[in-house]
Amino acid sequence: LVTHALLDGMTVYGTQLWLPFYKEAVGLASVFIIDPFYTLPLLLGLAAALVAKGNWGFKTLQLSLFVSSLYLVWSVAAQHWVEKTVQANLPESQAALLVTPAPFNTLLWRLVAVSDSHYYEGWYSLLADEPEAIEWRAVPRDPQLYLALKDHPSVEGLARFSDGFFQLERIENSVVMTDLRMGQEPAYVFRFEIGRLDASGALIGPVERAPVARPPLEDGLAWLWQRLWGETALDLIDWRAAKGT
Structure with missing residues (x-):
């Protein structure tokens, strides 16, 4: 044990x-x-x-x-x-x-x-x-959204749980928070809809798991093997795009 x-x-x-x-x-x-x-x-x-x-x-x-x-x-x-x-x-x-x-x-x-x-x-x-030669994929964050919502219990809890490695974004009228530590762009294991913003900017509604579009397992394994041996310098997103999948 x-x-x-x-x-x-x-x-x-x-x-x-x-x-x-x-x-x-x-x-x-x-x-x-x-x-x-x-x-x-x-x-x-x-x-x-x-x-x-x-x-x-x-x-x-x-x-x-x-x-x-x-x-x-x-x-x-x-x-x-x-x-x-x-x-x-x-x-x-x-x-x-x-x-x-x-x-x-x-x-x-x-x-x-x-x-x-x-x-x-x-x-x-x-x-x-x-x-x-590391190629970095940059994804914008919304610091103003985080400042406005950082004291919300769900936002504060996930920010602490993820050790600061999170994404907080507004998608239409929903606020979605993602733990960036497990998974890879754009498919992450823990992704939550924290709630919806009302007219005053306050979050309302329950916390729910947000849908995640995962690539096929065979694509992930094939990319992993090629990336390991340097047969491709692309990340999985660009690799699948180049492959046409």
Whole structure:
């Protein structure tokens, strides 16, 4: 149980390790929530232990735990190196930076930089990219809308939960808030309609999940493979547009 909580603490959402003394979540964001390079050694070690005779089963489990733990250490080191490397190439020098691994690996890293006026998404492959060649997709933010609504409980809560990596936008008469940490532009896991603006500018109505248009899984996996090896420098949006999908 303890190791599971510690592993959760290495994902982008983290877990509240220090309750009841400290309620904020601890999240290093050095591994994706599903990573076969961490899980497979443990599964192989368990399978071998079940069929091994004598002391080999215990030794196999020890080895698998060592390999998977070493992978976690690698993930932290790789994340730290990417973060230090990218800091000198931010689109805005004062932007807050989030570095998280792409799905299922720790060789391709997703970069999110947030300032008051914009947020930016970029990608960095340890196998193929140069820091100065990072291509950032810029998306405008609405700082005036946030200033007007920042004390609303739902806005304040999600802003705190997302560690400031959020988008708040007005779509027609609705206010939509997105956690930028999980997913990629424009398909994010947590996207909410906070409410609707009445004539006075106040938010009314319940909080609801906002619809998200997700690309087909096969497109996402194909792009991930090509981006990892440097076969494309495009992000998923431009890659799908070039492909005509």
